[in-house]
Amino acid sequence: MNDFSVEADGLTKYFGDYKAVDQVSLAVPTGSIYGVLGPNGAGKTTSLRMTLGIIDPDAGTSRLLGGHKPQSVRHRIGYLPEERGLYPGMKAREAIAFMGALRGLDWSEGRRRAATFMTELGLERVIDAKIRKMSKGMAQMVQLIGSIVHAPDLIVLDEPFSGLDPVNQERLETLVRREQARGATILFSTHVMAHAERLCDRIAIIARSARRFEGTVDEARALLPMQVRYTPRDAGDSAAVAATLPAGAERRGDAWHFAIEDDDVEPLLARITASGHGVTGLSISRPALHDAFVHIVRQVDASFDADAAEDAIEEASA
Ligand SMILES: Nc1ncnc2c1ncn2[C@@H]1O[C@H](COP(=O)(O)OP(=O)(O)OP(=O)(O)O)[C@@H](O)[C@H]1O
Numbered sequence: 001m002n003d004f005s006v007e008a009d010g011l012t013k014y015f016g017d018y019k020a021v022d023q024v025s026l027a028v029p030t031g032s033i034y035g036v037l038g039p040n041g042a043g044k045t046t047s048l049r050m051t052l053g054i055i056d057p058d059a060g061t062s063r064l065l066g067g068h069k070p071q072s073v074r075h076r077i078g079y080l081p082e083e084r085g086l087y088p089g090m091k092a093r094e095a096i097a098f099m100g101a102l103r104g105l106d107w108s109e110g111r112r113r114a115a116t117f118m119t120e121l122g123l124e125r126v127i128d129a130k131i132r133k134m135s136k137g138m139a140q141m142v143q144l145i146g147s148i149v150h151a152p153d154l155i156v157l158d159e160p161f162s163g164l165d166p167v168n169q170e171r172l173e174t175l176v177r178r179e180q181a182r183g184a185t186i187l188f189s190t191h192v193m194a195h196a197e198r199l200c201d202r203i204a205i206i207a208r209s210a211r212r213f214e215g216t217v218d219e220a221r222a223l224l225p226m227q228v229r230y231t232p233r234d235a236g237d238s239a240a241v242a243a244t245l246p247a248g249a250e251r252r253g254d255a256w257h258f259a260i261e262d263d264d265v266e267p268l269l270a271r272i273t274a275s276g277h278g279v280t281g282l283s284i285s286r287p288a289l290h291d292a293f294v295h296i297v298r299q300v301d302a303s304f305d306a307d308a309a310e311d312a313i314e315e316a317s318a
Contacts, residue, residue, distance in 0.1 A: 099146030233278025
């Protein structure tokens with residue numbers, strides 16, 4: 001078995017003069033859930049399409065499941081594209097079996113698996129409903145099941161959570177975990193951090209066409225200092241409390257908010273205890289993936305803005 005189910009190296013794509021993807025590499029460990037995260041327009045969809053061989057890169061290569069060409073392993077891949085769409089006249093069960101048949105799955109086996117999937121996910125009441133009568137979110141769930149009904153080794157989902165209500169989002173998380181437990185590798189794109197935080201073994205963050213971070217969710221969160229919320233029992237003398245806390249501590253109501261590095265947790269506790277101001281509330285937590293994501297994207301945006309400002313100054317003085 002290959003250590004990596006996806007090995008994309010230096011993928012680059014221009015649309016006219018615009019570099020939509022700039023040397024993006026993705027190494028997705030076999031059996032993992034891997035998230036490609038990025039703001040709108042970052043280049044996620046284009047990167048996934050090049051990875052799958054749907055569009056040709058201007059530079060770079062992609063190997064899937066150890067094959068030299070993505071096309072050579074297409075029956076072992078399940079893909080939910082950004083464009084959603086099923087035949088509206090089909091019933092859910094038929095639509096799923098049809099998608100499976102396109103990837104080589106026997107029709108009656110596809111119908112059987114469709115019913116099993118839908119029942120397990122609590123969707124049994126719409127097994128025989130026509131697609132045209134379904135809500136958009138429900139039709140998306142059917143398309144999702146259709147994209148994995150042939151039990152692929154590699155599942156690639158482009159923004160699978162967008163357009164789903166919270167109940168269906170949870171069904172999808174369950175589905176992704178079950179597919180991983182079956183042995184599949186899952187690669188999905190999203191700009192909603194909560195799903196990535198709960199699901200992903202590793203993530204890549206793409207912003208302004210290039211990969212800006214690669215690692216585990218915890219590694220991303222560790223890019224930012226810990227957040228502290230401290231409520232003294234004796235909040236009366238604000239200046240005296242502030243003197244025991246790190247510079248920049250900010251009072252909101254009765255609580256003080258500030259950031260500290262990992263090594264400063266114990267010294268902080270000692271200082272608070274010694275101060276005599278007491279404690280009625282104290283929480284020390286890592287920022288969420290959302291905060292790390294916003295931090296990375298803002299840094300990238302700021303460096304682009306700085307470059308643009310420099311270019312403008314150069315142009316003005318030329
Ligand atoms: N076929 C195309 N022709 C011209 N420009 C394109 C084409 N496809 C994508 N782009 C541009 O390339 C950039 C990256 O698009 P892409 O769809 O890959 O981003 P994304 O990260 O998936 O965004 P979103 O989350 O909004 O779907 C965008 O600026 C987009 O407008």
